[in-house]
Amino acid sequence: MSFINTLNAAWIKSNSLLMVGLDPDITKMPAELAGRPDSIFQFCKQIVDATAPFVCGFKPQIAYFAAERAEGQLEDLCAYIRETYPQLPLVLDAKRGDIGATATQYAKEVFGRYNAHAVTVSPYLGADSVDPYLEWEDRGVIVLCRTSNPGGSDLQFLMTDGVPLYLRVADLVANKWNKTGQCGLVVGATFPKELAAVRKAVGNDIPLLVPGIGAQGGDIAATCAAGCNTQKTGMMINSSRAILYAKGPGHWTEAAAAAAKQTRDDINAHR
Ligand SMILES: O=C(O)c1cc(=O)[nH]c(=O)n1[C@@H]1O[C@H](COP(=O)(O)O)[C@@H](O)[C@H]1O
Numbered sequence: 001m002s003f004i005n006t007l008n009a010a011w012i013k014s015n016s017l018l019m020v021g022l023d024p025d026i027t028k029m030p031a032e033l034a035g036r037p038d039s040i041f042q043f044c045k046q047i048v049d050a051t052a053p054f055v056c057g058f059k060p061q062i063a064y065f066a067a068e069r070a071e072g073q074l075e076d077l078c079a080y081i082r083e084t085y086p087q088l089p090l091v092l093d094a095k096r097g098d099i100g101a102t103a104t105q106y107a108k109e110v111f112g113r114y115n116a117h118a119v120t121v122s123p124y125l126g127a128d129s130v131d132p133y134l135e136w137e138d139r140g141v142i143v144l145c146r147t148s149n150p151g152g153s154d155l156q157f158l159m160t161d162g163v164p165l166y167l168r169v170a171d172l173v174a175n176k177w178n179k180t181g182q183c184g185l186v187v188g189a190t191f192p193k194e195l196a197a198v199r200k201a202v203g204n205d206i207p208l209l210v211p212g213i214g215a216q217g218g219d220i221a222a223t224c225a226a227g228c229n230t231q232k233t234g235m236m237i238n239s240s241r242a243i244l245y246a247k248g249p250g251h252w253t254e255a256a257a258a259a260a261k262q263t264r265d266d267i268n269a270h271r
Contacts, residue, residue: 003117003140003182007089007207010056011233017271018264019091020051021211021240022060022077026068028245030252040065041073045080047244050253051260057089057117059209059238078114089117091209091236095144097122103132111136118142120186120209123169130177140182140207145169145198148188148212166194167201174202184209187227189218189237196226204229207236214242214263224270232271239263 001009011017022044033039048058058081065074081090092114096106110119111133118140121130133141146156146166156166166187173183185202187195189212198208208227212218220237227235243263248255 002138003089004207006087006117007057007140007236008233010088013087014054014056015268016054016056016264017233017235017237017267018055018260019057019059019209019236019238020047020055020243020260021093021238022047022058022064023240023244024064025241025244038073038076040068040070041076041080044073044077046253047256048077048081048085050257051243052085052088054257054260054264055088057091057236058085059091059093059236059240061093061240075114078116082115089140089236090115091118091120091140091142092116093120095120095122097125097129099125100128100132103129104135107132107136111139118182118184120144123172127172127177134177134180134182137180138182140184141177141180142184142186142207142209143169143173143177145173145185146187146191146194148190148216148218152188167197170198170201174206178206184236186211188212188216189220189223190216192219192222192226195223199227199229199234204231204234207234209236209238211238211240213237214239220263220266221270224267228271237267 024040024043029043033042092110110116120142123143158165184207186209187198189210213220243256243259246255246259248258
């Protein structure tokens with residue numbers, strides 16, 4: 001099934017817009033996993049199993065694996081998620097952007113090697129840098145639009161003939177690049193006004209990956225009001241650190257599950 005069909009079904013079936021981000025920081029991982037050769041895989045797998053009932057998908061961040069020479073563990077994790085939770089979209093956060101010949105290799109990596117449903121990419125190099133991903137016709141391509149970090153304003157807020165650059169990106173993706181119907185946009189929860197502007201510009205059907213709640217302080221009520229479509233879905237609202245390293249009285253997997261459930265419920269209360 002295509003990325004968009006998988007995502008639409010997951011929103012309904014899970015009754016959740018929460019995406020759990022898998023950003024395994026080895027300095028923050030539980031002591032009980034220390035010294036295991038597969039500690040990164042084990043940590044993420046246990047988070048996945050604990051939070052799966054409360055999410056519409058998972059988003060591993062490739063840098064946390066590559067920095068530890070743990071791409072093999074990322075491969076195992078992606079295979080585990082695809083096999084065990086085939087109904088949940090797997091978005092690989094890689095934020096790639098390069099000329100077409102190199103992008104072809106990146107696309108093979110993310111969709112072939114890791115078998116992700118979707119990938120995050122930068123729009124900076126333009127249409128021909130995104131085309132190789134679109135050759136994988138059933139896979140999603142989620143383009144950075146208004147990122148959650150303050151420095152995103154340096155370029156994304158630049159006015160181009162009276163239109164801010166991030167809205168140009170939204171328009172390009174929705175109306176030109178989306179040849180497969182599998183494209184999405186990244187808009188940070190820390191910018192609800194811009195999130196509303198993007199939703200208005202692209203209409204109902206383009207899914208938005210919305211990081212920035214939790215550790216980055218984005219407001220859930222404002223995010224839901226700004227980014228939902230008319231079906232009260234339309235967003236993968238990502239939280240990573242606030243769930244992975246949640247504190248609680250029981251085992252760390254219970255704390256993560258409780259944080260995921262609470263976040264899902266907060267989102268549902270506001271959409
Ligand atoms: O593409 C992303 O996922 C992304 C885009 C963006 O604008 N801001 C952003 O924080 N992210 C990612 O979303 C995750 C946010 O993590 P937390 O701040 O811990 O919830 C990290 O993996 C970031 O790399």
